[in-house]
Every structure is written in structure tokens, then in C-alpha cells.
Amino acid sequence: MQKECIRILAAVVGSSILSFAIVGFAATEEKKSEPTPGKYNDGTADGKKSLGGSGEMIRFTMPDGNQKIDGIRIHGSRYGVPKAPDEKFLVYLVSADGNEILSTQMAPYSAFERGDEKWVPVHFAHPLAVPKGFWVVLDFRAGQTKGVYVSYDTSTGGKNSKTGLPGIKPSDVDFGGDWMIELLPAK
Ligand SMILES: [Ca+2]
Numbered sequence: 221m222q223k224e225c226i227r228i229l230a231a232v233v234g235s236s237i238l239s240f241a242i243v244g245f246a247a248t249e250e251k252k253s254e255p256t257p258g259k260y261n262d263g264t265a266d267g268k269k270s271l272g273g274s275g276e277m278i279r280f281t282m283p284d285g286n287q288k289i290d291g292i293r294i295h296g297s298r299y300g301v302p303k304a305p306d307e308k309f310l311v312y313l314v315s316a317d318g319n320e321i322l323s324t325q326m327a328p329y330s331a332f333e334r335g336d337e338k339w340v341p342v343h344f345a346h347p348l349a350v351p352k353g354f355w356v357v358l359d360f361r362a363g364q365t366k367g368v369y370v371s372y373d374t375s376t377g378g379k380n381s382k383t384g385l386p387g388i389k390p391s392d393v394d395f396g397g398d399w400m401i402e403l404l405p406a407k
Pocket of ligand 1: 264375
């Protein structure tokens with residue numbers, strides 16, 4: 221009888237140790253996936269820039285090659301005439317080697333307001349599957365009367381950002397930071 225009791229007790233203790241271990245493992249897993257792969261900034265802007273005849277380029281590296289994104293968000297503000305031009309700006313997704321345009325998306329200029337820079341979401345028409353490594357390139361076709369200032373952040377040193385457009389050799393950024401452009405993962 222006593223032996224039986226001990227055996228049951230051992231089973232109960234054993235299973236609670238097991239469930240504790242599972243809870244512990246789940247918590248570790250959650251923590252590991254915490255740093256968002258689709259961003260390179262600390263959330264506060266350290267400057268802003270508009271590029272005429274060029275574009276903001278930022279390289280993303282995903283944990284694996286089977287992920288989908290809903291779109292991107294851009295920290296920025298519009299300048300120029302008070303009323304937003306009735307046109308769209310371009311968002312290119314370009315292969316990691318720069319040789320292939322994977323997707324071209326458009327979004328209205330009016331998504332950006334004049335004034336302080338803030339996060340502007342750009343949702344694509346459909347969730348888009350992205351490879352492990354790729355570039356997001358923005359083309360606002362900016363000039364003197366219209367354009368968008370895109371914020372940058374210097375906390376990362378700017379290893380993932382360049383200026384350029386598809387088909388043109390990109391240049392290093394001159395501010396030692398990364399564009400505040402983030403991916404919006406598909407839910
Ligand atoms: Ca910052």
C-alpha cells in the first residue's frame with residue numbers, strides 16, 4: 221500500500237516537473253523570436269532625408285524563406301504644396317543581389333501628411349511571400365514641389381541602408397544610419 225502511494229506520488233511529481241519544463245521551454249522560444257526581423261531602428265528618428273532622382277533602399281533578412289508580409293511602414297512626412305499630389309509613389313521589392321524586381325507596389329502620396337514625421341502604414345493589395353533576403357526600395361519621384369522626408373536612425377550604424385533605384389548602382393548612405401522603414405508581417 222505504502223509502496224503504491226510512493227509510486228503515485230513519484231508519478232505526480234514527475235509530471236509536474238515535465239509540465240514545468242515544457243512551460244520553461246515555451247517561454248524561451250518566445251523570447252528567442254522577440255527581436256523583430258523586419259526593422260533596424262530604435263524607434264526614435266535621428267534625422268530625415270528626401271532624395272531627388274534616387275530612392276531609399278533597405279535590406280531585410282528574414283529568419284526563413286517562407287514568410288509573408290502585409291506591407292511596410294515608413295516613418296516620414298510630406299513636403300511641398302499643401303494638398304497632396306494626386307499620384308502614387310512606388311515600393312519595389314528587389315532580390316538580395318539587386319538584379320530582379322520581385323514586386324512593384326503603389327501607394328497614394330496622400331498617405332503622408334505635412335508636419336512632424338510619423339509612421340505611415342502601406343498595406344499591399346495581397347500578402348506577399350518574401351525570400352530570406354531582399355531589398356525594399358522607395359521611389360517618391362521627389363522634386364522641389366513634392367516629396368517625402370524619410371526618417372533615419374543612427375543606432376544601428378546603417379549597415380542595411382543605401383540610396384538608389386532598381387537598375388542603378390546603389391550608393392552608401394551619408395548619414396551612418398538606417399532608414400526607418402519596417403516590414404508589416406502578415407497575420
Ligand atoms: Ca534613434
